[in-house]
Amino acid sequence: MAREREGMRKERLDRGIKVRSDGVYSISSWREMSFLLAPRLLLILGLLIMPLVLVPAPYWQKVLIIVCIYAFLALGFDFLAHFVGLVSLGGALYIGVGAYVTAFFNVYLGLPIWLCIPLATILGGGLCTLLLWPCLPLRGVYFAIVSLMFPLLSARLIEALDVFGGTDGIMGLDGFSNSWWEMYVLISFMLIALFALRRLVNADMGLIFRGVKDNDQAVKASGISITFYKAVGVFIASSLGCFGGACLAHIYMWAGISQFALDFSIIPIAATVVGGGGTLAGPVIGCLILVPISELLRDFGTLRIAVYALILMGFIVFKSEGLMSFGSRKYNQFEHWVEI
Amino acid sequence: MAEPILKVRDVNKAFGGVQALAGVSFDLMPGDILGVIGPNGSGKTTLVNAITGFIKIDTGQVIYKGRDLKGMAPHQIADLGLTRTFQVMRPYFSLPAYKNLIVPLFSRRARRTGGWRGGGRMGSRDTVAVDILEEIGFERESYVPYKNASSLPTGYLKRLELARCLALRPEVIICDEVFSGLSMSEMASMVPLMEKLQMEGVTLIMVEHRLRELFRLAGRVLVMNFGSKIAEGTPDEVMENKEVKEAYFGSEEVFSYV
Ligand SMILES: Nc1ncnc2c1ncn2[C@@H]1O[C@H](COP(=O)(O)OP(=O)(O)OP(=O)(O)O)[C@@H](O)[C@H]1O
Ligand SMILES: [Mg+2]
Numbered sequence: 311m312a313r314e315r316e317g318m319r320k321e322r323l324d325r326g327i328k329v330r331s332d333g334v335y336s337i338s339s340w341r342e343m344s345f346l347l348a349p350r351l352l353l354i355l356g357l358l359i360m361p362l363v364l365v366p367a368p369y370w371q372k373v374l375i376i377v378c379i380y381a382f383l384a385l386g387f388d389f390l391a392h393f394v395g396l397v398s399l400g401g402a403l404y405i406g407v408g409a410y411v412t413a414f415f416n417v418y419l420g421l422p423i424w425l426c427i428p429l430a431t432i433l434g435g436g437l438c439t440l441l442l443w444p445c446l447p448l449r450g451v452y453f454a455i456v457s458l459m460f461p462l463l464s465a466r467l468i469e470a471l472d473v474f475g476g477t478d479g480i481m482g483l484d485g486f487s488n489s490w491w492e493m494y495v496l497i498s499f500m501l502i503a504l505f506a507l508r509r510l511v512n513a514d515m516g517l518i519f520r521g522v523k524d525n526d527q528a529v530k531a532s533g534i535s536i537t538f539y540k541a542v543g544v545f546i547a548s549s550l551g552c553f554g555g556a557c558l559a560h561i562y563m564w565a566g567i568s569q570f571a572l573d574f575s576i577i578p579i580a581a582t583v584v585g586g587g588g589t590l591a592g593p594v595i596g597c598l599i600l601v602p603i604s605e606l607l608r609d610f611g612t613l614r615i616a617v618y619a620l621i622l623m624g625f626i627v628f629k630s631e632g633l634m635s636f637g638s639r640k641y642n643q644f645e646h647w648v649e650i
Numbered sequence: 651m652a653e654p655i656l657k658v659r660d661v662n663k664a665f666g667g668v669q670a671l672a673g674v675s676f677d678l679m680p681g682d683i684l685g686v687i688g689p690n691g692s693g694k695t696t697l698v699n700a701i702t703g704f705i706k707i708d709t710g711q712v713i714y715k716g717r718d719l720k721g722m723a724p725h726q727i728a729d730l731g732l733t734r735t736f737q738v739m740r741p742y743f744s745l746p747a748y749k750n751l752i753v754p755l756f757s758r759r760a761r762r763t764g765g766w767r768g769g770g771r772m773g774s775r776d777t778v779a780v781d782i783l784e785e786i787g788f789e790r791e792s793y794v795p796y797k798n799a800s801s802l803p804t805g806y807l808k809r810l811e812l813a814r815c816l817a818l819r820p821e822v823i824i825c826d827e828v829f830s831g832l833s834m835s836e837m838a839s840m841v842p843l844m845e846k847l848q849m850e851g852v853t854l855i856m857v858e859h860r861l862r863e864l865f866r867l868a869g870r871v872l873v874m875n876f877g878s879k880i881a882e883g884t885p886d887e888v889m890e891n892k893e894v895k896e897a898y899f900g901s902e903e904v905f906s907y908v
Binding site for chain 2: 514515517518520521524525527528529530531532533534535536
């Protein structure tokens, strides 16, 4: 217990904000502004500075890139699962499709990299949405299973039909001009995606998505097609993944069937569990923790999975709400002294 | 003679062995209030679902404004202006009441019609939503529209269901038990609200168990039992009907009770 001070009482820092933001959002003091901005700035600046800090460790710079690619998938997963109500294991599909589409445009048609990546994002997202369209009425675990089948199927098809370079994949993609580009393109777009999604889910359209998840009957009765909005949700999530996949292909200068690897479907879910589902920032933080851990555990060989599983179990048992929910709850409980 | 706005013809629906609807037919005239009554499980909600496309009917026809609704999805039917409330209310409890109306106001129909009344309404969806709620009795001065749906009593939640329909500026609203669970005082303000809607030209079907209030409002009443229509007529005719008394009420006492 804190000692009492005369004529003062303790008050939560966010009290004023809470009271006013109920109706209209208005912030009055610098203190409140910085209270709201600090965590956001910490994440933004932290990520932007990270490549510089890691200059002495080029290996970890690569890890940072992988973190960002997983973060795109985790954002998409969290968005679909907690705001649209679709549990998608399609991460591997998005990455693979993004990689192959950009490789197709870059290698076969000779388009420049700065055109290929946006094309792969949009067209790849569209392609994934088309593939998943027939499954949109499926719910819960059924959608998850079907979305998991597609990457497996795609990899086997490419192998069996020997199209798109078969087992060798498509080689000779243009790389980014240097590794700074790689890092900063991924980091900045990842941050943009994060804050754009956070905006979206609180905008009017976000309410439709949440309605589709929580009360689809009422949405239908409101004259809105839930299949259409599910498709829009899948398009958003798969575009994010395809962007990550396209970048990955250009970084490796290669698109191959290993980009349909199931890691891309599984790790984003783990990151969402660790970071806290439904917060969007949480899954990004989850990736920042899990991906480096999984790199550190490389030395353990196959034991890696066991250690990984233990960490996950630990989180589920002891902090099932996730780091982000836990952190923001604690953060909002900070108190300061005010005069009575 | 005006054309019926809604024609239901010989609609059948079976759930496994249960014949939930057995050859139901009726006409709904524009501007009317049609009451639908019947014991629990007699198929009233199923009828609502059948008309609004929430279930596929086995045989029969539902014709709205001369258009067969066969094969149309619920959202397409709602888009035509044929809306319904749900017997079990599930608003977004975590959101303020007015935010619950954003979903219907986002629909194509609401964009075309500009929300309830006075087309081309100005302002954001939020303001339109609060206006609609105020018009159906959410007191703005005491900030009721801004309260979380979870903190609202049943009476307001039922109105919220109705508001969701009104946001689409519907031509027909099918109300599935909007009166049940209301206190006497809530009821006292709900009945005039329904009258007001009728005055404004909305056609209503009201599925109800609260007969006294329904009989005051409805021009015609349709009685269901075991999925069939067993009687139809003015409230007085229906009350006098022998079959209705036996099948539905068991005895005449119920009438004095309601
Ligand atoms: N989805 C369904 N699957 C199987 N049976 C159903 C389904 N919906 C309704 N039924 C059955 O159809 C019959 C009619 O149900 P319905 O809900 O239409 O009754 P109701 O008249 O609305 O009753 P209440 O007054 O209790 O609301 C019941 O026997 C019910 O068990
Ligand atoms: Mg019912």
